[in-house]
Amino acid sequence: MSLLESIRIALGAIRGNALRSALTILMIVIGVGCVIIGAAFGSGTQAAVQEQMNTLGTNVLSIWPGQSFGRGGVASSNRVSLTIDDYDALRRDSQFLSAVVPELRSGRQVKFGNKNIYGTVTGTTPNYMAVNNRELTHGRMITQSDLAARRRVAVLGYSIPTSLEFAPTSLLGRDISIGRIIFKVIGVFAEVGSSYGGPSVDDAIYIPLTTARFRVFGSDRLGSLSAEVKENIGVDMAMVDIERVLRREHKIRPGDPNDFTIMNRGVFSDMMQSITSTLSTYIIGILAISLLIGAIGILSIMLVSVTERTREIGVRKALGATRGNILTQFIVEAITLGALGGLFGIILGWLGSEAISSQFDMPLIVEMQTVLIAVAVSVSVGFLAGVWPAYLASRLDPIEALRHD
Amino acid sequence: MFENEEKRFEVRRIKLWGSYKPTRSIDKTLMATPDPSASTDSPPAGQVIDLQSIHKNYDMGSETIHALNGVDCRMEVNEYVAIMGPSGSGKSTLMNIIGCLDRPSTGEYWLAGENVSKLNDKALARVRNRMIGFVFQTFNLLSKSNALQNVETPLLYSGIGRRERRNRALEALERVGLGDRTFHKPSELSGGQRQRVAVARALVNDPAILLADEPTGNLDTRTGEDIMALFEELYSAGQTIILVTHEPEIAVRAKRHIHLRDGEVTEDYLVENG
Ligand SMILES: Nc1ncnc2c1ncn2[C@@H]1O[C@H](COP(=O)(O)OP(=O)(O)OP(=O)(O)O)[C@@H](O)[C@H]1O
Numbered sequence: 001m002s003l004l005e006s007i008r009i010a011l012g013a014i015r016g017n018a019l020r021s022a023l024t025i026l027m028i029v030i031g032v033g034c035v036i037i038g039a040a041f042g043s044g045t046q047a048a049v050q051e052q053m054n055t056l057g058t059n060v061l062s063i064w065p066g067q068s069f070g071r072g073g074v075a076s077s078n079r080v081s082l083t084i085d086d087y088d089a090l091r092r093d094s095q096f097l098s099a100v101v102p103e104l105r106s107g108r109q110v111k112f113g114n115k116n117i118y119g120t121v122t123g124t125t126p127n128y129m130a131v132n133n134r135e136l137t138h139g140r141m142i143t144q145s146d147l148a149a150r151r152r153v154a155v156l157g158y159s160i161p162t163s164l165e166f167a168p169t170s171l172l173g174r175d176i177s178i179g180r181i182i183f184k185v186i187g188v189f190a191e192v193g194s195s196y197g198g199p200s201v202d203d204a205i206y207i208p209l210t211t212a213r214f215r216v217f218g219s220d221r222l223g224s225l226s227a228e229v230k231e232n233i234g235v236d237m238a239m240v241d242i243e244r245v246l247r248r249e250h251k252i253r254p255g256d257p258n259d260f261t262i263m264n265r266g267v268f269s270d271m272m273q274s275i276t277s278t279l280s281t282y283i284i285g286i287l288a289i290s291l292l293i294g295a296i297g298i299l300s301i302m303l304v305s306v307t308e309r310t311r312e313i314g315v316r317k318a319l320g321a322t323r324g325n326i327l328t329q330f331i332v333e334a335i336t337l338g339a340l341g342g343l344f345g346i347i348l349g350w351l352g353s354e355a356i357s358s359q360f361d362m363p364l365i366v367e368m369q370t371v372l373i374a375v376a377v378s379v380s381v382g383f384l385a386g387v388w389p390a391y392l393a394s395r396l397d398p399i400e401a402l403r404h405d
Numbered sequence: 406m407f408e409n410e411e412k413r414f415e416v417r418r419i420k421l422w423g424s425y426k427p428t429r430s431i432d433k434t435l436m437a438t439p440d441p442s443a444s445t446d447s448p449p450a451g452q453v454i455d456l457q458s459i460h461k462n463y464d465m466g467s468e469t470i471h472a473l474n475g476v477d478c479r480m481e482v483n484e485y486v487a488i489m490g491p492s493g494s495g496k497s498t499l500m501n502i503i504g505c506l507d508r509p510s511t512g513e514y515w516l517a518g519e520n521v522s523k524l525n526d527k528a529l530a531r532v533r534n535r536m537i538g539f540v541f542q543t544f545n546l547l548s549k550s551n552a553l554q555n556v557e558t559p560l561l562y563s564g565i566g567r568r569e570r571r572n573r574a575l576e577a578l579e580r581v582g583l584g585d586r587t588f589h590k591p592s593e594l595s596g597g598q599r600q601r602v603a604v605a606r607a608l609v610n611d612p613a614i615l616l617a618d619e620p621t622g623n624l625d626t627r628t629g630e631d632i633m634a635l636f637e638e639l640y641s642a643g644q645t646i647i648l649v650t651h652e653p654e655i656a657v658r659a660k661r662h663i664h665l666r667d668g669e670v671t672e673d674y675l676v677e678n679g
């Protein structure tokens with residue numbers, strides 16, 4: 001008897017018990033669906049991080065106030081801070097940096113007409129744009145003369161015009177109020193996309209550092225600093241350089257720890273990698289649990305099925321079925337159940353990924369590899385769950401089986 | 406008939422006396438069976454079944470049940486045999502052995518010149534598939550499959566291709582007069598029609614013997630008659646048939662009667678008026 005015939009008989013048996021079969025494979029459908037979505041999330045995140053790395057380059061370091069703990073996180077404390085003096089010191093004393101960009105940040109109410117939103121306001125310098133690889137869609141960036149004159153001019157993040165329900169072009173040259181101070185819109189940034197960790201830069205508004213310090217916030221505490229490393233200089237050397245300057249500036253005694261943290265993009269990527277790998281662990285966990293439950297489901301249904309169909313087995317044997325035929329029939333049936341579960345799971349996962357992608361503006365990528373693994377795993381689950389019941393079925397004595405009712 | 410009656414009476418009397426085993430002598434006087442000693446080497450042409458002192462014992466712990474207690478019997482091509490006897494006399498046990506669903510505890514069973522009493526499970530399955538057609542009292546159709554698929558099943562296990570399978574199954578259904586019920590499920594058929602499907606299924610692989618254990622047991626008299634008429638037709642076309650029955654009206658259709666009692670053949674005779 002050919003495999004195709006066995007599959008046909010299996011499908012017949014499954015269809016004959018459609019509802020029960022559906023319930024049996026439900027756990028596998030859900031499990032595979034979750035795993036597909038999770039894996040798609042992982043792949044999407046990784047791809048996005050990769051893209052961000054590619055656009056930002058690896059020669060930019062960020063400096064954050066506070067001591068680093070563990071991996072990636074930064075403890076913030078009121079005592080330790082990064083100030084504009086540090087920014088000046090780095091510009092003055094560092095040997096290996098080609099550019100230093102300060103970011104003086106705070107949340108403020110932003111008003112235009114009768115629209116009122118809450119946004120991050122960042123005071124920065126003209127070189128912010130080049131160092132962070134940003135582009136403008138409209139207007140111009142802050143200039144040195146804006147900085148010198150402490151002008152009230154603002155460059156908007158990509159999402160701000162939309163939030164204010166206004167076209168970017170018609171906002172140019174208009175006045176908006178930032179924390180009750182009137183600013184003139186001079187430019188709009190191009191979209192960056194998701195930022196991973198923190199609010200998106202698309203939602204921020206950029207103003208001259210001096211204006212932020214003296215007219216808006218009245219503080220010289222920086223949210224962070226970016227530093228671009230000179231060409232042909234190793235990132236490690238630059239980090240040592242920054243450390244030297246800042247420790248002297250902060251008067252930290254030898255042996256005492258830094259009160260600031262220097263991160264390069266590699267650390268970000270490591271962070272994302274570790275998040276993704278944590279995610280994969282969870283995915284594997286979900287997969288294992290749901291497949292275990294799915295396998296138990298198939299196993300118990302197959303055992304019931306063998307008992308229920310004892311007479312059928314007897315009849316088939318009387319008609320000339322060998323043990324091998326019966327064994328194959330039930331294993332193929334279990335595998336078919338598993339495969340159907342996998343198939344519907346993939347469809348569910350794919351639809352779910354599409355939905356999440358479009359609903360939450362997150363990149364989810366369903367990879368062929370994941371799909372193939374899902375198919376292979378669900379088929380194996382079916383096989384493993386089917387072996388024992390199939391063996392029992394094949395061992396039935398035809399006479400007793402025929403007498404069974 | 407009268408002679409038979411007398412013989413049977415004599416058998417009982419002899420049995421009461423105990424020591425003498427009447428089976429063989431009656432067999433010899435009434436049947437034109439060839440000498441059994443010759444059959445071991447090369448079966449005479451025309452012989453399909455040769456049972457040689459078949460025993461079937463069931464070990465039930467404290468006691469051993471002798472379901473068959475030395476059955477000797479030969480049957481030829483195109484015989485129509487009815488096996489009769491009281492409940493528990495071993496009829497089904499004998500049918501199971503003849504049908505290769507079971508192996509004798511001791512003794513030899515030669516089917517169409519092959520000693521099948523020592524075959525392994527796989528070989529027995531093959532013999533059942535090619536040589537035997539079963540008809541059961543309870544029909545035993547596959548309930549989820551339609552008539553055609555039911556009839557195709559034995560051919561599936563013979564590894565016959567899709568098209569030929571279909572053609573042969575259709576032919577068999579035509580033969581039992583169910584050409585117009587091909588795609589009906591058993592639940593959509595009457596009892597008589599179900600049994601016809603079962604007969605078609607038994608015939609589809611062109612078996613050496615058709616075995617029927619009380620084929621009319623679950624049918625009303627009229628439908629039972631129909632099935633018996635079908636058997637008659639098959640017999641006329643050359644089919645070898647062995648059936649088990651309680652009912653004398655059914656048994657008279659057969660050409661030879663074998664009576665079992667306590668696992669032994671007590672009578673074995675030809676029916677003249679068949
Ligand atoms: N699997 C078994 N285990 C133990 N004893 C058995 C088994 N099968 C049959 N027997 C015994 O063997 C004897 C013959 O049984 P069998 O089924 O052949 O009788 P039968 O002639 O077909 O009876 P009936 O007319 O009621 O169908 C009975 O005594 C029965 O109890």
Ligand SMILES: [Mg+2]
Pocket residue numbers: 496497498
């Ligand atoms: Mg019986």
